[in-house]
Amino acid sequence: SSQHSQVKDSSQPLGGGGEGEVTLRYERDLVHKLKLLRHELSLQQPQAGHCRIEVSRDEIFEESYRQIMKMRPKDLKKRLMVKFRGEEGLDYGGVAREWLYLLCHEMLNPYYGLFQYSTDNIYTLQINPDSSINPDHLSYFHFVGRVMGLAVFHSHYINGGFTLPFYKQLLGKPIMLQDLETTDPELHKSLNDISAFGKFLQHELKPNGQNLPVTVPVCYTCLLYLSVIPVCYTCLLYLSLIIGGLGKIDLADWKSNTRLKHCAVDSNVVCWFWEAVESFTEERRGRLLQFVTGSTRVPLQGFKALQGSTGSAGPRLFTIHLIEANTDNLPKAHTCFNRIDIPPYESYEKLYEKLLTAVEETCGFAVE
Template identity: 40%
Template sequence: MRPTQDLKGRLNVHFQGEEGIDAGGLTREWYQLLSRVIFDKGALLFTTGGNNATFQPNPNSVYQTEHLSYFKFVGRVVAKALFDGQLLDVYFTRSFYKHILGVKVTYHDMEAVDPDYYKNLKCLLENDVNDILDLTFSMDADEEKQILYEKSEVTDHELKPGGRNIRVTEETKHEYVDLVAHILTNAIRPQINSFLEGFNELIPRDLISIFNDKELELLISGLPEIDLDDLKANTEYTGYTVGTNVVIWFWEVVKAFNKEDRARLLQFVTGTSKVPLEGFKALQGISGPQRFQIHKAYGAPERLPSAHTCFNQLDLPEYTSKEQLQERLLLAIHEASEGFGFG
């Protein structure tokens, strides 16, 4: 209820019934406690993505009275924490960071929500669809319900006017994927807008837009403490073994990384820099516990490493030298593009 200008002042925290002068420690504790309450699933405001570790607005938050005013409040809290240089005990989905930044979300972001549906869309883009006679610009209720998580009051609808009678062709398949993927955003568009209304009161978009989604995660949640020995002990291999040169080089290269690049590697492979409280043995995938994976990627050795975040899987080509591996890996975790996007 305070005006925006007041929120820019210094915050002093005093816990009722406790003695203590706030020299920074009480404020840190307050932000941690507040973020845990906000993102408690029982509050219905946020729900976790496929890895059960990252949050985004719950499409069912409408069942919470005045839910949009709560999202504006949460936007203010996250912005105030950033403004004060405080960390929150929360990690968002990659797509939600992009919404905060006003960056295009790509259809790849659906992989963390529903990997099977993502594969279907990817398959459409990579193959000729002219032979699929029953593919039209419409969706049935089961498909839409699948994308919208647990939201159930959905009906068959057209993706564009007359879409039920318009076949998807090779020329229009990108438009189809674009429209289908929009459902991922439109289901929570009111919540996103209310969050941003509160967030942008303190931090205008043009100021936050200098960061990318991965950097914003580290600003909000801080750099993780990554125990490399623990990660290595909880890594599984396919096509390689612990004694393969590429694997030996990989761990030597990562050991030489600074904290930021280790965090970027974890983001690249798992979708977030969050380290489980119980260590990497408790790393989660789309369908439960899923350890860190390194798979052999076949094809030209000049290819960049790629990742499947819903499986915590790094696809690593068989590079010919440690130097080549280092150069390709750093390029991938810093610059790799996800390609086709939608607004």
């Protein structure tokens, strides 16, 4: 079919049409590849059993590390069921998303020494060359790779973006000098602007060095648990999107793909909700999205593809639910269903205050 021919040739330039048409066709190609990937991965999931993880919020990194590193790869493909100790929430997708969100905050945090930002003002992550200060760093990198593979397999996202050379290492592609421009533009410029300093000289770091292959650092090979992804689907942009989703929130897309329950588009609560969201910073919008869905990331296809308790079987739209409740109560989130329950607040100011308090100051899962 024509769709299959587009997928096979996705690495080639798309001819004909204007720039907008080429971009649209490329986006459709990526979306189609993602659907095929999700289908292939769903066929690999065992029909019986669960990948059960129980952790406390205070020790999420170490407890997750101990449990995941004991599991066999085939166990990690079983249906993911996460529980926070001391909380009664049942995991139909939302608890796992929050677990991954919190775990990523720990394992990718530069203060823990495994990763670092590429520069002070470019917040993409790369391997910290001084990570060996922790004697267990290679085991931790193996753990990070398993978490990334686990997230991709179960249709979740990693809350963080990596450098272009990092993704190229995952795919076994050669790193070139121009790749440095995406991580450190100033250094790249200084390395390329050397014409005033005389002639080029080549100096071997060891005898016959120019003929010796450069091996992949072991900390990167530990991350290749991502081999669960079929090779035909892995290109640089695509890999970054299936790992991290979209980091930018499109407010128009969010609005147009929101379901309303027991309210209408012109209801006061709905209008005030969007007025509050429009006033939020990008960071606070992400926190609101995380409060309701368990993740700050958006699927490649946008808000229409948010996953709920149905998992890879189908999407579950972001839902605003007007409930009969005391207006002194805070909004309540159901992350497994991407739903926020909002009492019938009397004014915009009260809705804004209660929504902000819920987003910034509440955590944990309970069963009503």
